[in-house]
Amino acid sequence: MPEHADPFSHARAEHGWLNVDCDGENVPLILRLKDVRKTCKDTSTFSSDLPPLIVLHSEAHVRDVRQLPIECDPPDHTDYRALVQPLFDRAKNDPDYMESIRSLVDEMVRTAIGKGELDAVRGFALPMQSRALTRLLRMPESEADVWIGWGVHVFHDRDDGGGEGFLLQSYTGGQFRRAEENPGDDFFSYLNQVEFRGRKLTFEEKQGFANVTFAGGRDTVINTVGSIFAYLGDHPEALDFLREDEARILTACEEFVRYVSPLTAIARKCPHATRLLDEQDVPAGGRVALCWPSANRDESVFDQPHDVKLDRSPNPHIGFGFGPHNCLGAPHARLIIRSLLRSLCDRVERVELIKAVPKVEKESSFTRQVGYESVLVRMIPRAAGD
Amino acid sequence: MPKVTYITPEGERVVVEQAEGTLMSAAVENQVSGIDGDCGGVCSCATCHVHVDEAWTDKVGPAGEGEKGLLELEDGVEENSRLGCQVKLTPELDGLVVRVVGR
Ligand code: HEM
Ligand code: FES
Numbered sequence: 001m002p003e004h005a006d007p008f009s010h011a012r013a014e015h016g017w018l019n020v021d022c023d024g025e026n027v028p029l030i031l032r033l034k035d036v037r038k039t040c041k042d043t044s045t046f047s048s049d050l051p052p053l054i055v056l057h058s059e060a061h062v063r064d065v066r067q068l069p070i071e072c073d074p075p076d077h078t079d080y081r082a083l084v085q086p087l088f089d090r091a092k093n094d095p096d097y098m099e100s101i102r103s104l105v106d107e108m109v110r111t112a113i114g115k116g117e118l119d120a121v122r123g124f125a126l127p128m129q130s131r132a133l134t135r136l137l138r139m140p141e142s143e144a145d146v147w148i149g150w151g152v153h154v155f156h157d158r159d160d161g162g163g164e165g166f167l168l169q170s171y172t173g174g175q176f177r178r179a180e181e182n183p184g185d186d187f188f189s190y191l192n193q194v195e196f197r198g199r200k201l202t203f204e205e206k207q208g209f210a211n212v213t214f215a216g217g218r219d220t221v222i223n224t225v226g227s228i229f230a231y232l233g234d235h236p237e238a239l240d241f242l243r244e245d246e247a248r249i250l251t252a253c254e255e256f257v258r259y260v261s262p263l264t265a266i267a268r269k270c271p272h273a274t275r276l277l278d279e280q281d282v283p284a285g286g287r288v289a290l291c292w293p294s295a296n297r298d299e300s301v302f303d304q305p306h307d308v309k310l311d312r313s314p315n316p317h318i319g320f321g322f323g324p325h326n327c328l329g330a331p332h333a334r335l336i337i338r339s340l341l342r343s344l345c346d347r348v349e350r351v352e353l354i355k356a357v358p359k360v361e362k363e364s365s366f367t368r369q370v371g372y373e374s375v376l377v378r379m380i381p382r383a384a385g386d
Numbered sequence: 387m388p389k390v391t392y393i394t395p396e397g398e399r400v401v402v403e404q405a406e407g408t409l410m411s412a413a414v415e416n417q418v419s420g421i422d423g424d425c426g427g428v429c430s431c432a433t434c435h436v437h438v439d440e441a442w443t444d445k446v447g448p449a450g451e452g453e454k455g456l457l458e459l460e461d462g463v464e465e466n467s468r469l470g471c472q473v474k475l476t477p478e479l480d481g482l483v484v485r486v487v488g489r
Binding site for chain 2: 314326
């Protein structure tokens, strides 16, 4: 199978949707970019009020809280989101914060060069994601060691496919209690103190915010970064191409997010029976799903959609979602990816790929690569003064 | 390079002399409120939505195909809507006035 192949092109052209069997429930994936966008906007027909089913397969075995702000609809969603938005937006409007992530990533690239052979997934992307998150959440950097120990996906990172149970919830619950006794300026203390519609948040609500913050931004970032290393290893000319023009750091970041689209699908629930795309009936209470990777390869929108064009612009991808629920962590993710590309351009002559093992998701009607299990590389430093 | 006036969602007039790049990048450079430019200007995020002053719509021109796809579903979209990152600043646009839509 060619890497990062698009398993949806046939169904996208034929019907615009593809049925998936999710533990006995039939869920149509919406495949075309324009249809996905419209669905995202129509929150009364396509509701996000569906805990714990915002992903294809129920997460009831790993959490019992409603993830916030993702698993609710406007107007609640608007108010919940506004509580945490300023925290996430520091990644685009706080110069000190932005500089701190840049220097963290740069230091990690420097260290990685010195290591010789390295797994860019577990030896680089995972620790980088965790350490960057400590800064976003204003937690001590040593906390990253605990998070790294959870693996790539905190809900299912074991060989047998089993999860770590309520590990994440018990960790974040402990942090809220710690912050009660010993408040600081960190994320947990903030949620303990903040007022929502004239009252404090409940423990459940706080747990809901913490749950998606830890789970949502983890494998997505790691899979994108792993895929970037595999790509650079396969395309020795790419770093030189990026070095030619400053603006390519920005376009390349968006193109990697489009091309990799690490999140396969996010669901919506139809409170009323709905006819999808004039063809497919969804019963009241049934789900549909937004298929970001398919939308991002839509031939009617993207020229040569299956090619990586590091200077692609315009690039109207929806890798970070669309509409009211668009990714809150996008500024942070973009800051990490742009900082990484910048540091690689500055410090690395080329990336040598030794071995890459794709990470594949299997569903009833398709199989797709979401990233890599491991990407063994060696980074060749640039000669001083280059 | 042209002079551009941004009228922010709060009604403030921000005048940028010698504006460079695009309507988005010049606004971000000058911290014009309501223009974030999240995606770096590739027409993906719509955080650079402006209404072009009626006197300037012809010179600025209409939205491109990909841009229309985004604008179609944006709140506050009008005939004269453009995504700032898709408008290159050229000397002909000297004096341009736009209203920032914001969110
Ligand atoms: C490349 C990395 C990432 C990708 C591709 C990605 C993708 C997405 C997508 C497609 C959505 C929309 C979900 C929906 O419509 O229901 C979303 C929402 C969200 N993401 Fe991300 N994400 C990334 C990184 C992050 C990071 C780093 C964080 C946190 C630190 C994060 C936190 C969230 C949250 C909280 C939401 C829900 C927003 C809301 O409901 O208003 N994401 N993400
Ligand atoms: S800056 Fe993202 S669409 Fe214009």
